[in-house]
Amino acid sequence: MLLFKGTKFVILPNRNASSLKFLAELLVKEGGMLVNEEKEIDCDTIVLINDSFITNTNTIMKNELFFKEFDLDPSTVWNNVNTYKLKCVRATCISEWLRKSSFQINPELVLSVEDNLEDNSEDHSGVKFVTHSATPLYNYDLITAKLLKNSEKAARQIPEVYSSSQNKSENSELAGKSMETEVSNKMGEEVKRTVDISQTTSVPKGNEKLIQALGRLAKRYEMKGDQFRARGYKLARIGIEQYPFKIESGAQAQEEISNVGASIAKKIQTLLDNGSLPGLQELFESEKRVDYFTRCHDIGIYTAKKWEIMGLKSFSEACTIFPEDFTRDWPILFGWSYYEDWLKPIRRDECEKLASVVQQELHLIDPQMKVEILGSYHRGAEKCGDIDLFFYKAGCDDISEIGRIMEDLSISLYRKGYVQCFLQLTRKIYKAFNKIIINRLEKCHLKTTPTLQYTARDDNPRKFMLGVKLPDKEKRQFESITFVDNYKLKPEDMFMSLNSDRSPCRRMDFFCCKYSELGAARLQWIGPKEFNRWIRLKAMHNGLKLTQHGLYDNHNVLLESFDEQRIFQLLNEDYISPSERNHVVKKRRKV
DNA sequence: TGGCAATACTG
DNA sequence: CAGTAT
DNA sequence: GCCA
Numbered sequence: 062m063l064l065f066k067g068t069k070f071v072i073l074p075n076r077n078a079s080s081l082k083f084l085a086e087l088l089v090k091e092g093g094m095l096v097n098e099e100k101e102i103d104c105d106t107i108v109l110i111n112d113s114f115i116t117n118t119n120t121i122m123k124n125e126l127f128f129k130e131f132d133l134d135p136s137t138v139w140n141n142v143n144t145y146k147l148k149c150v151r152a153t154c155i156s157e158w159l160r161k162s163s164f165q166i167n168p169e170l171v172l173s174v175e176d177n178l179e180d181n182s183e184d185h186s187g188v189k190f191v192t193h194s195a196t197p198l199y200n201y202d203l204i205t206a207k208l209l210k211n212s213e214k215a216a217r218q219i220p221e222v223y224s225s226s227q228n229k230s231e232n233s234e235l236a237g238k239s240m241e242t243e244v245s246n247k248m249g250e251e252v253k254r255t256v257d258i259s260q261t262t263s264v265p266k267g268n269e270k271l272i273q274a275l276g277r278l279a280k281r282y283e284m285k286g287d288q289f290r291a292r293g294y295k296l297a298r299i300g301i302e303q304y305p306f307k308i309e310s311g312a313q314a315q316e317e318i319s320n321v322g323a324s325i326a327k328k329i330q331t332l333l334d335n336g337s338l339p340g341l342q343e344l345f346e347s348e349k350r351v352d353y354f355t356r357c358h359d360i361g362i363y364t365a366k367k368w369e370i371m372g373l374k375s376f377s378e379a380c381t382i383f384p385e386d387f388t389r390d391w392p393i394l395f396g397w398s399y400y401e402d403w404l405k406p407i408r409r410d411e412c413e414k415l416a417s418v419v420q421q422e423l424h425l426i427d428p429q430m431k432v433e434i435l436g437s438y439h440r441g442a443e444k445c446g447d448i449d450l451f452f453y454k455a456g457c458d459d460i461s462e463i464g465r466i467m468e469d470l471s472i473s474l475y476r477k478g479y480v481q482c483f484l485q486l487t488r489k490i491y492k493a494f495n496k497i498i499i500n501r502l503e504k505c506h507l508k509t510t511p512t513l514q515y516t517a518r519d520d521n522p523r524k525f526m527l528g529v530k531l532p533d534k535e536k537r538q539f540e541s542i543t544f545v546d547n548y549k550l551k552p553e554d555m556f557m558s559l560n561s562d563r564s565p566c567r568r569m570d571f572f573c574c575k576y577s578e579l580g581a582a583r584l585q586w587i588g589p590k591e592f593n594r595w596i597r598l599k600a601m602h603n604g605l606k607l608t609q610h611g612l613y614d615n616h617n618v619l620l621e622s623f624d625e626q627r628i629f630q631l632l633n634e635d636y637i638s639p640s641e642r643n644h645v646v647k648k649r650r651k652v
Numbered sequence: 653t654g655g656c657a658a659t660a661c662t663g
Numbered sequence: 664c665a666g667t668a669t
Numbered sequence: 670g671c672c673a
Contacts (some may be wrong), residue, residue, distance in 0.1 A: 324670065
């Protein structure tokens with residue numbers, strides 16, 4: 062008897078995520094039906110929510126990404142959900158039902174859907190520079206939509222639940238113009254529901270341990286400098302994260318999960334049998350020291366290992382033994398000074414606030430320039446490690462012009478107190494910033510070498526790496542996050558600290574591209590790294606080469622650089638939306 | 653057994 | 664070129 | 670480490 066015979070399901074926001082495709086296949090195999098059109102939805106349809114839109118506190122993330130990624134018309138579907146009061150459960154319940162061979166929707170699994178939009182608009186003070194944003198920041202997908210409107214039908218309607226709490230400037234961007242529009246800082250608005258379904262996590266119980274173990278092994282080999290072996294573990298780990306069933310044996314894992322080979326299968330078996338792997342419990346003391354160092358900006362494994370081999374345990378010790386490391390690679394001084402701040406996660410709303418400061422300043426310099434937040438922010442992360450700002454100008458392929466604008470922009474922001482430090486120099490930046498470097502050198506008693514001359518490169522950099530922060534009074538509105546990982550400087554290194562709990566310094570990167578390379582460049586800076594490697598490998602297997610400048614054939618002839626979706630097409634891949642790029646592996650499943 | 657993404661910036 | 668970064 |  063088929064488990065789901067006759068039952069209709071709709072998967073939200075869409076069924077294209079790799080793990081969902083797999084579950085959808087199983088569902089159909091067991092007699093379930095997937096709705097393909099809005100009108101097929103009836104009062105008995107079961108709503109499956111992609112787990113990546115359910116937070117770890119078991120609440121539905123009804124934010125902009127959720128609705129943006131709907132296959133079907135979001136407002137029609139959501140209206141149906143509300144009027145029929147359809148049952149919403151996690152998509153991964155499918156694997157649970159299959160495993161138990163029992164299709165039962167226990168009441169505690171049902172996520173409630175009514176809107177309890179509390180007014181969270183705390184943002185009325187100290188936001189002057191936000192409320193006069195001249196051009197919108199978060200318009201990436203709308204731009205894409207515009208570029209593609211030939212191939213797509215009408216622009217999709219934005220559902221009410223979404224647009225009501227939505228950044229108005231986005232809508233006005235559709236009209237091609239937006240002045241004096243109010244920018245909400247509640248872009249990542251979540252409507253939280255507290256439903257305790259703790260027994261149904263997205264990762265099957267028991268696999269967590271394996272994931273953690275592989276992560277540790279990856280970390281260990283990374284610190285050893287064996288990047289490829291580390292990569293092997295990382296890919297296997299991603300595979301297990303995506304695998305919807307409990308792993309019962311090493312052989313099963315090797316058979317079903319890509320990037321799990323003989324060696325990892327054996328380790329998995331050992332873990333299942335013994336609950337642990339020899340020597341995995343904790344990093345060795347030496348590894349801890351390497352770890353401490355490499356978390357500092359501009360300290361990689363090479364330097365960290367060099368210091369560790371010399372028995373050094375802290376930056377201050379390293380500073381006395383290898384002073385030239387610090388005077389030559391002066392950005393280390395800022396990595397040290399902001400060590401703790403730069404390891405703190407950044408909330409989306411703070412990303413937005415900082416970005417709008419930048420955007421305002423940019424508008425003064427050149428109103429034609431556009432800026433977008435890419436990186437993990439764009440992939441929908443609740444907390445970001447840094448803020449990646451991406452600059453371009455319609456019709457402008459002159460990269461040095463944009464470079465100069467970014468340079469002026471960063472210096473203006475430095476003068477206004479937002480930029481705290483630069484991590485690379487141009488002649489202009491050196492002039493403005495030199496004294497701060499000297500100050501840091503003196504602070505740790507390094508002689509300020511007069512030979513501290515800086516290579517003023519002829520061409521403008523197309524990339525700026527900065528430390529930025531909001532003034533204390535403007536920062537106050539952002540609730541502090543409870544840090545799970547709270548990385549601390551050792552006491553003997555604290556004297557260099559410029560960290561601030563009140564208003565932490567943040568890492569911000571500026572990137573730019575030629576207008577003609579917009580698609581390829583966005584692809585790169587949206588990332589994540591693993592996705593970039595995956596898709597570039599894909600290109601390579603097709604005899605092509607993909608870079609931030611475009612997709613090239615084997616004769617280095619440009620095939621496409623402007624249209625992101627066209628690049629996917631040429632690679633024979635379905636378009637993968639930014640938030641889905643977090644979980645891409647080489648193969649979903651072995652045959 | 654060789655290859656594992658591809659590029660930018662710095663000394 | 665090597666090292667660190669994205 | 671894994672894979673072709």
